[in-house]
Amino acid sequence: MSSSIPAGFQMGGFHCGVKRNPNKEDLSLIVCDEDTVAAGVYTTNLVVAAPVVWDRARTPSDKIRAVITNSGNANACTGEQGDKDNAELAGIVAGKVGVSADQVLTMSTGIIGHHLPMEKIRTGLDEVFQRLGTDESHFDAAARGIMTTDKGKKVAARQCEINGKPVKLVGMCKGAGMIAPNMATMLSVVLTDAELSPAQAKQLLTDVTNDTFNCITVDGHRSTNDTLLLLASGKAETGELAGESLDTFRAELHQLCEDLAKQIPADGEGSTHLIEINIEGCKNRDDALRIAKTVADSALVKTAITGGDPNWGRIVSAAGYSGVKFDPMGMELVVNGHLLYREGTPVKFDEKTVSQSIKDNFETNVTLKFTEGDTKVRYWSSDLTVEYVRFNSEYRT
Amino acid sequence: MSSSIPAGFQMGGFHCGVKRNPNKEDLSLIVCDEDTVAAGVYTTNLVVAAPVVWDRARTPSDKIRAVITNSGNANACTGEQGDKDNAELAGIVAGKVGVSADQVLTMSTGIIGHHLPMEKIRTGLDEVFQRLGTDESHFDAAARGIMTTDKGKKVAARQCEINGKPVKLVGMCKGAGMIAPNMATMLSVVLTDAELSPAQAKQLLTDVTNDTFNCITVDGHRSTNDTLLLLASGKAETGELAGESLDTFRAELHQLCEDLAKQIPADGEGSTHLIEINIEGCKNRDDALRIAKTVADSALVKTAITGGDPNWGRIVSAAGYSGVKFDPMGMELVVNGHLLYREGTPVKFDEKTVSQSIKDNFETNVTLKFTEGDTKVRYWSSDLTVEYVRFNSEYRT
The missing domain is CATH 3.60.70.12 (L-amino peptidase D-ALA esterase/amidase)
Structure with a gap:
């Protein structure tokens, strides 16, 4: 059987x-x-x-x-x-x-x-x-x-x-x-x-x-x-x-x-991407989850992924307002395997290549590394599209 | 002068x-x-x-x-x-x-x-x-x-x-x-x-x-x-x-x-409504602000206002997940002067009238009353439209 x-x-x-x-x-x-x-x-x-x-x-x-x-x-x-x-x-x-x-x-x-x-x-x-x-x-x-x-x-x-x-x-x-x-x-x-x-x-x-x-x-x-x-x-x-x-x-x-x-989230209303967020190097699980959730819920991070835009500023600043204390100079951001940000300054990267990798894949991988400890978490979110807003604003009670 | x-x-x-x-x-x-x-x-x-x-x-x-x-x-x-x-x-x-x-x-x-x-x-x-x-x-x-x-x-x-x-x-x-x-x-x-x-x-x-x-x-x-x-x-x-x-x-x-x-928020990207949120009857200011912010940031509350939908469930449930402890049976919701929810059950109201009042006014007033104390706060948000998503997803870094 x-x-x-x-x-x-x-x-x-x-x-x-x-x-x-x-x-x-x-x-x-x-x-x-x-x-x-x-x-x-x-x-x-x-x-x-x-x-x-x-x-x-x-x-x-x-x-x-x-x-x-x-x-x-x-x-x-x-x-x-x-x-x-x-x-x-x-x-x-x-x-x-x-x-x-x-x-x-x-x-x-x-x-x-x-x-x-x-x-x-x-x-x-x-x-x-x-x-x-x-x-x-x-x-x-x-x-x-x-x-x-x-x-x-x-x-x-x-x-x-x-x-x-x-x-x-x-x-x-x-x-x-x-x-x-x-x-x-x-x-x-x-x-x-x-x-x-x-x-x-x-x-x-x-x-x-x-x-x-x-x-x-x-x-x-x-x-x-x-x-x-x-x-x-x-x-x-x-x-x-x-x-x-x-x-x-x-x-x-x-x-x-x-x-x-x-x-x-892969079936999130109107979504076109599943976003996997990896947070690494945090002091404890609460910190890591808080950063992950803040990035995952940011309308600006979500719309950037929708548009295939490797907009690292939105991700880095979302981590910054999560309420977790960390050394901003120790932060590192990798999107779909491409390093975008390190040591408080932008890294040179080929924008078209990263953009294409977001557009060509249903899953976008966002990895944020810190230097506060050993804790890591994974988190999943969907992107935010015109269809999500249409669906939720056109529905009548 | x-x-x-x-x-x-x-x-x-x-x-x-x-x-x-x-x-x-x-x-x-x-x-x-x-x-x-x-x-x-x-x-x-x-x-x-x-x-x-x-x-x-x-x-x-x-x-x-x-x-x-x-x-x-x-x-x-x-x-x-x-x-x-x-x-x-x-x-x-x-x-x-x-x-x-x-x-x-x-x-x-x-x-x-x-x-x-x-x-x-x-x-x-x-x-x-x-x-x-x-x-x-x-x-x-x-x-x-x-x-x-x-x-x-x-x-x-x-x-x-x-x-x-x-x-x-x-x-x-x-x-x-x-x-x-x-x-x-x-x-x-x-x-x-x-x-x-x-x-x-x-x-x-x-x-x-x-x-x-x-x-x-x-x-x-x-x-x-x-x-x-x-x-x-x-x-x-x-x-x-x-x-x-x-x-x-x-x-x-x-x-x-x-x-x-x-x-x-009145000029919020793509917005069509300024939402004023009044939180009343809280134990302290932190609680009131936390509820206000949770309601104000909810994509579902915002899209409901965009659509002129008196969707009280989205507002009530946002208050519920704010993390603030309150008696849910004491909660009361008034939108643009219309009572929509009281004592844990929906109130009969004329949906078309409330919907029309949201559509006809640039400002939507959401008042949530609690029975925990005397503290009140006001908070302002914009609604969430297709134009917001378009603007933020079509922008290229």
């Missing part, structure tokens, strides 16, 4: 009418064969959607049996009614699986400030249960069911051997900028058959998120619904993970999440 | 060829009749231009005799040669006035990473001294001499009575976003004939800047050259300012700087 899907899960997607387009799935269901270990990380926005409140209170856990996601409506800023609707959603799924509502996690993504169309969803839930299955096609339908303005589904898979047993990881995510009207950007679910404790799952997720999903930006606008879930069925019978086997799993999970995370 | 220009200053502007367009002044000179009190506030960017280093070391002072500004070249990231060129600039002006170079302040704005075209500037300095005068037309020429991508000169004037004497304040500033290639955004000079000590001038400038020039954003990109200078000739013979007379002057200076500061 060559399926990339780990054992222990059934998946499916269905269009029930939350989205207008009848060809787009708006319900995504994952059902676990048995009680399953699950952990989550969530948006740090103070204003959070009903499903985030629900899931936060129920993870980490070793008793999760299902994840139900609707797209097209974020169930955010919807008050008490939003909490009730979310609880009903979990309750219906729990009833069908034959477990308690507390064993069901929920996610929502889409328009904010509107109540869920519960009639449509109730009918849709009957249907999506009919469509559950264990194949990649079922996983793909579930992955499409969490999409909003994404151009296509975002999925990734990894396989490895742990304690002599084959282990699978598979993940889906969605996000393309703060979707109109800008809520509920990023959702992701990772499934594995490795054996993890709830505490391990939570710790692994936190470790890995810091270097992956927490290192991407499209427009710097953090949503109310961001959720990343890890579900571990244990069906690979790896035994308890510790030491080397835990490291192996963490590395695989890291790579999977990095693959998924990069797909978000 | 009804001139708005305070006594004690001669001003002039001239085109010497730093800018390509021969109709645009690129040198701006202010000469003080006698030793004059001067104070400055400067960019907090770690990467700073040569003139910022120069002025910082020489203010506050009671011996300043001239301010020379060139536009079209920021003299930033130009290393030792940049410092030498700047010192020569000050030296030439000092020689002509017959004072020491330490009594001359300098400002530069324009392209980064290029050495000043000293030949042109040397010749231009001879010429600009010929054009000095005390009229409003001379002040206007000096105000045009500091412009870069500004659509027009930015000036403001105030008059008041202090200790029975008429006092004048007049100011110029420039800035329209991080100008290509994004350095040297904001410069401003305020002239007055009030009597101030150097310490008073410095304190007044700091007080007032916090509520005015520090409360504006176009694209959140802080420059390497930002400088605001206050020069006080004392010619109004007000005597020492203290208590009520100092308060009067501070209020006038505040209003002048607010007038000037608002002109910057």
Whole structure:
């Protein structure tokens, strides 16, 4: 059997009418064969959607049996009614699986400030249960069911051997900028058959998120619904993970999440470039992240990349206003392998060559080196185009 | 005599060829009749231009005799040669006035990473001294001499009575976003004939800047050259300012700087709206400013205003990710006088009316109220348009 899907899960997607387009799935269901270990990380926005409140209170856990996601409506800023609707959603799924509502996690993504169309969803839930299955096609339908303005589904898979047993990881995510009207950007679910404790799952997720999903930006606008879930069925019978086997799993999970995370700015609304920002030689991780984020969010850096302009001044000055103290004379900037700035003065470089390398490649690499220490981070952003502005200014609430 | 220009200053502007367009002044000179009190506030960017280093070391002072500004070249990231060129600039002006170079302040704005075209500037300095005068037309020429991508000169004037004497304040500033290639955004000079000590001038400038020039954003990109200078000739013979007379002057200076500061986002590159953001009911000023800045810098808030879209979700969620702790249920949002959000749930409002009020007015008022305390701040931003992106992505280094 060559399926990339780990054992222990059934998946499916269905269009029930939350989205207008009848060809787009708006319900995504994952059902676990048995009680399953699950952990989550969530948006740090103070204003959070009903499903985030629900899931936060129920993870980490070793008793999760299902994840139900609707797209097209974020169930955010919807008050008490939003909490009730979310609880009903979990309750219906729990009833069908034959477990308690507390064993069901929920996610929502889409328009904010509107109540869920519960009639449509109730009918849709009957249907999506009919469509559950264990194949990649079922996983793909579930992955499409969490999409909003994404151009296509975002999925990734990894396989490895742990304690002599084959282990699978598979993940889906969605996000393309703060979707109109800008809520509920990023959702992701990772499934594995490795054996993890709830505490391990939570710790692994936190470790890995810091270097992956927490290192991407499209427009710097953090949503109310961001959720990343890890579900571990244990069906690979790896035994308890510790030491080397835990490291192996963490590395695989890291790579999977990095693959998924990069797909978000790569599909950033209107974007024409994925920008990878490498910050090296910082005193500590906080400093490095702060510089990376400042460069990544600068409208001027982004528009320079859009225009294929090796405009080093914009990058260097963004680092300068990040709030991090560093020796400006020690700063060095390399774009797509070309040295542009060193020791406080511009370096002679062939502008046309660098410009062409930006234009010819979807990915632009920006490396900023400092002389404060040994810490490095990577960060991913999208460029800023006329289409982004058009998309977000022409949309009507 | 009804001139708005305070006594004690001669001003002039001239085109010497730093800018390509021969109709645009690129040198701006202010000469003080006698030793004059001067104070400055400067960019907090770690990467700073040569003139910022120069002025910082020489203010506050009671011996300043001239301010020379060139536009079209920021003299930033130009290393030792940049410092030498700047010192020569000050030296030439000092020689002509017959004072020491330490009594001359300098400002530069324009392209980064290029050495000043000293030949042109040397010749231009001879010429600009010929054009000095005390009229409003001379002040206007000096105000045009500091412009870069500004659509027009930015000036403001105030008059008041202090200790029975008429006092004048007049100011110029420039800035329209991080100008290509994004350095040297904001410069401003305020002239007055009030009597101030150097310490008073410095304190007044700091007080007032916090509520005015520090409360504006176009694209959140802080420059390497930002400088605001206050020069006080004392010619109004007000005597020492203290208590009520100092308060009067501070209020006038505040209003002048607010007038000037608002002109910057109002002229933001490509902008079609000035956005005034009122944050009320915060625990302290830091919290209020943090929320204001987060809302003001959000690409999604800006594009919503561009499109005349009363998209309250984008505003509410931006406040939510500002990093400030507040009770989300206590938040209230009013746009152009219309209540859009209260107590965690959307309010019914006539979307067309609110949309029309955004479209019909150049200024959009966004008021966010919290229930954490009594502190309020005001902040100004520009919207984000296709023209901004076009302008900044089509520019070539």
